Amino acid sequence: KAGVTQTPRYLIKTRGQQVTLSCSPISGHRSVSWYQQTPGQGLQFLFEYFSETQRNKGNFPGRFSGRQFSNSRSEMNVSTLELGDSALYLCASSFGAGDTDTQYFGPGTRLTVL
Amino acid sequence: AQSVTQPDIHITVSEGASLELRCNYSYGATPYLFWYVQSPGQGLQLLLKYFSGDTLVQGIKGFEAEFKRSQSSFNLRKPSVHWSDAAEYFCAVGEGSGGGADGLTFGKGTHLIIQP
Numbered sequence: 585k586a587g588v589t590q591t592p593r594y595l596i597k598t599r600g601q602q603v604t605l606s607c608s609p610i611s612g613h614r615s616v617s618w619y620q621q622t623p624g625q626g627l628q629f630l631f632e633y634f635s636e637t638q639r640n641k642g643n644f645p646g647r648f649s650g651r652q653f654s655n656s657r658s659e660m661n662v663s664t665l666e667l668g669d670s671a672l673y674l675c676a677s678s679f680g681a682g683d684t685d686t687q688y689f690g691p692g693t694r695l696t697v698l
Numbered sequence: 699a700q701s702v703t704q705p706d707i708h709i710t711v712s713e714g715a716s717l718e719l720r721c722n723y724s725y726g727a728t729p730y731l732f733w734y735v736q737s738p739g740q741g742l743q744l745l746l747k748y749f750s751g752d753t754l755v756q757g758i759k760g761f762e763a764e765f766k767r768s769q770s771s772f773n774l775r776k777p778s779v780h781w782s783d784a785a786e787y788f789c790a791v792g793e794g795s796g797g798g799a800d801g802l803t804f805g806k807g808t809h810l811i812i813q814p
């Protein structure tokens with residue numbers, strides 16, 4: 585079974601732009617969670633989607649948003665990029681909701697904001 | 699709020715030697731505990747997890763971890779490390795098997811260096 589895939593793997597943007605990252609979960613998984621990883625803050629939970637509904641959201645500004653499609657694929661969007669948004673963005677999928685089932689992580693998207 | 703502390707930022711171990719990575723957590727209820735490993739350029743791979751029952755948990759790649767409620771610890775061990783074990787190791791806690799309402803809470807990680 586194929587693992588979690590994320591596209592693109594690398595991205596370079598400039599301040600003020602917006603960006604969309606994509607995540608395809610493991611086949612059959614219905615939950616997708618997003619995490620931001622930075623050297624300073626470590627791994628931080630962004631949000632979780634289950635059956636196309638956002639269940640939970642971490643402590644991030646409204647510039648960070650996401651959605652999930654009927655095939656469970658998910659996208660996250662960051663608007664008005666700031667230098668501090670440079671990070672590795674990890675997506676994780678699970679069969680059940682994020683609080684009931686083990687999460688499996690993708691390789692991440694490395695976002696650099698110049 | 700739940701939190702995870704990994705006291706060691708870097709650890710250097712000789713190949714073939716034993717390994718113990720420390721993890722302390724703060725959580726009000728019975729925690730769900732995890733160890734993940736991240737190799738350069740890779741995502742996180744689950745090594746093992748603890749929900750309940752036997753406090754000694756076996757994982758993949760020869761790793762094990764012991765849950766000690768009295769010490770709020772969940773240390774990761776391996777009897778003999780291999781050069782391929784060099785990576786970043788993360789301990790995490792959650793409300794549920796998948797992390798809970800606020801997702802997984804991660805420690806800052808321990809960077810493991812293997813000396814030949």
